[in-house]
Amino acid sequence: xxxxxxxxxxxxxxxxxxxxxxxxxxxxxxxxxxxxxxxxxxxxxxxxxxxxxxxxxxxxxxxxxxxxxxxxxxxxxxxxxxxxxxxxxxxxxxxxxxxxxxxxxxxxxxxxxxxxxxxxxxxxxxxxxxxxxxxxxxxxxxxxxxxxxxxxxxxxxxxxxxxxxxxxxxxxxxxxxxxxxxxxxxxxxxxxxxxxxxxxxxxxxxxxxxxxxxxxxxxxxxxxxxxxxxxxxxxxxxxxxxxxxxxxxxxxxxxxxxxxxxxxxxxxxxxxxxxxxxxxxxxxxxxxxxxxxxxxxxxxxxxxxxxxxxxxxxxxxxxxxxxxxxxxxxxxxxxxxxxxxxxxxxxxxxxxxxxxxxxxxxxxxxxxxxxxxxxxxxxxxxxxxxxxxxxxxx
Numbered sequence: 001x002x003x004x005x006x007x008x009x010x011x012x013x014x015x016x017x018x019x020x021x022x023x024x025x026x027x028x029x030x031x032x033x034x035x036x037x038x039x040x041x042x043x044x045x046x047x048x049x050x051x052x053x054x055x056x057x058x059x060x061x062x063x064x065x066x067x068x069x070x071x072x073x074x075x076x077x078x079x080x081x082x083x084x085x086x087x088x089x090x091x092x093x094x095x096x097x098x099x100x101x102x103x104x105x106x107x108x109x110x111x112x113x114x115x116x117x118x119x120x121x122x123x124x125x126x127x128x129x130x131x132x133x134x135x136x137x138x139x140x141x142x143x144x145x146x147x148x149x150x151x152x153x154x155x156x157x158x159x160x161x162x163x164x165x166x167x168x169x170x171x172x173x174x175x176x177x178x179x180x181x182x183x184x185x186x187x188x189x190x191x192x193x194x195x196x197x198x199x200x201x202x203x204x205x206x207x208x209x210x211x212x213x214x215x216x217x218x219x220x221x222x223x224x225x226x227x228x229x230x231x232x233x234x235x236x237x238x239x240x241x242x243x244x245x246x247x248x249x250x251x252x253x254x255x256x257x258x259x260x261x262x263x264x265x266x267x268x269x270x271x272x273x274x275x276x277x278x279x280x281x282x283x284x285x286x287x288x289x290x291x292x293x294x295x296x297x298x299x300x301x302x303x304x305x306x307x308x309x310x311x312x313x314x315x316x317x318x319x320x321x322x323x324x325x326x327x328x329x330x331x332x333x334x335x336x337x338x339x340x341x342x343x344x345x346x347x348x349x350x351x352x353x354x355x356x357x358x359x360x361x362x363x364x365x366x367x368x369x370x371x372x373x374x375x376x377x378x379x380x381x382x383x384x385x386x387x388x389x390x391x392x393x394x
Contacts, residue, residue, distance in 0.1 A: 004317045005363045009203075009295060010152055010180060010354035011321060015246070016205040022249040023207065026242040034239050035230065044241045051248020058251045059178075059197065060188045061214050067231045068244055071211035072179035073103040075198035076146075078213055078235070079175045080107045082222040083144045083196075084116055087173075091141025092116045097129050097158075098339040100148050104177050105335075108146070125341045126288040127156035134163065138170055145174050149181035149197075153336040153352060154287030155296025157185065164193025173219060179203055179211075183254035184293060185262070195219050201243065205356070206250030210243030261357045265294035268355060272297055272364045279368065280375055286337060286350060295355035300342065303385035304349045304378040312374045313351075318367050320353045345384070 006014070026047065032040025034048050052066045069075045084094065096108050098120045108118045119137045123129050129147060145167045150157045160176060167174035175196035181187060182197075183204035189197060196219065200211040215221050215234070227236035269292075277283055282302040301309070306322040313320060322334070333347035342350075353367065379385040 004319065005367055007318060007320045007353040007355060007359070007363075007367065009356040009359075010352065012202045012208065013205045013356055014358070015207060016250065016253060018253060019206055019246045019249045023242045023246040026245050030241075032241075034241055035228075044239075048239055048241060048244045051244045051251075054248040054252040054255075055199075055212055056214075058183060058187070058255050059214060060190050062217065064232070065189075065214055065217055067213045067215055067235055068239060068247075069211045069213055069235065070209055070240075071202075072101075072177065072198050072200035075200075075211050075213040076101070076103040076175075076177050077107050078224045079196040079198060079215075079221070080104065080144065080146055081111065082224055083173050083175070084111050084114075086220065086222045087143035088116075091139075091143045093119070093139050093142045094144045094146065095119045095121060095134065095137050095142060096146045097121050097123060097148065099123055099127055099151050099153075099156075099336045100146070101152050101177055101179065104146055104148065123156075123339055126291070127151055127154050127286075127336065127340050128288060128291070129158055129163070131159065131162060131166070135166060138166075138172070142170070142172055145172055147174075147176055149176045149178040149187070150185065150293050151287070151336060152180045153334055154298045154340070155180075155292035155354075156287045157181070157291050157293065160194070161192045167195075168193045180293060183251060183258070184295070186258070189214060189216070196221075201247035201250055204250045204254045207243045207246040210240050210247050212247070257357065262294045265355055265357070265359075268359060268361060268364060269294060269297055271361065272353070272368065273299075275364075275368050276371065280372055283375075284346075286340065286342070293354075295359070297353040297355075298350060299353075300337070300346050300350040301375050302346055302349060303382045304375060306348055306350050308378055309349070309351055309371075309374055312378070313367070313370055316370045316374075318370055320351050320367075322350060322352065 032044045034041055034045035053063050056063045056066050112118045121134045147158055147163050149160055164174050173195045177198045179200045182199035195216045197214040202208040223234045225236045230236050276299055284300050286298040310322050333344050337347035
């Protein structure tokens with residue numbers, strides 16, 4: 001058994017050796033600016049266009065619909081703010097869900113302070129958006145619907161095709177934050193009626209600091225970064241060539257191995273969930289049992305506090321999280337877990353374990369045994385647990 005077990009792949013993934021190999025020449029001898037007209041530049045420009053093609057192929061997009069960014073948060077900000085400012089003469093109403101990533105939630109809250117109106121549609125107790133509520137929220141001045149493809153905390157996969165069809169029927173632009181879904185499950189922007197899609201390289205064993213925004217050719221989006229003609233005059237700034245090349249290679253590898261990897265991950269995920277729910281009392285799975293990302297496990301344990309559990313499993317060499325990495329410094333319970341109806345005290349006692357193709361059954365077995373010890377120890381120190389036992393509530 002290795003000294004450390006990494007189960008926080010929703011936060012970031014390790015760089016694949018093949019990705020690093022693809023990037024290395026562009027960190028050393030092939031260092032041209034892709035905007036330059038000489039051979040150094042042309043060489044790098046060709047590499048970026050090859051990567052753009054690999055990324056487009058993963059979601060059935062056209063090459064010229066892929067725009068490189070610094071990551072998912074920039075892509076979300078660009079998509080939402082640009083639509084809002086471009087369409088404000090038509091309307092100022094935006095619809096999103098109550099379980100979005102903070103990059104979407106806070107962007108919408110910013111726009112609300114700028115005079116836009118935002119409706120946060122609810123989800124059911126499995127984290128699936130309520131389509132009837134979504135339909136009812138649409139108004140004549142609705143200009144954008146933004147719904148996460150698969151939730152970053154509980155892994156629930158949304159009915160994206162249905163949402164896209166609703167938006168299309170009303171002539172509303174549809175954006176999805178697909179950072180957790182891209183490269184992990186099949187996505188088809190044409191069949192699913194997606195106009196804008198955000199993704200990031202470091203969630204699929206690519207490098208950090210590079211992402212993309214898919215912009216359907218029929219959508220006119222304002223640039224959010226000005227200063228040059230890069231990315232067809234939509235996003236100024238010299239391209240991150242090594243990062244883009246790595247992103248392209250990671251997308252290529254993800255497409256080739258997705259079906260095989262997912263079959264194994266689903267098997268491991270279900271095995272771990274079954275063991276935890278059976279062997280650790282007063283535990284519950286968060287999110288839909290089947291309609292979830294292949295590598296996502298999110299469990300709540302009653303009578304304990306998640307941060308303490310996380311620190312104790314970390315001391316045992318296991319890396320996991322209590323929810324979104326972007327909010328890990330917050331003492332508030334996850335807004336996602338509250339949105340699916342968990343009371344604060346149960347939401348606080350949650351752990352998220354996310355796997356990759358490198359995760360093994362032996363690692364999961366070791367983790368489950370460690371969790372059993374940690375949960376038992378924390379409950380032995382919990383006055384809430386003592387009271388529940390005394391009052392025969394458990």
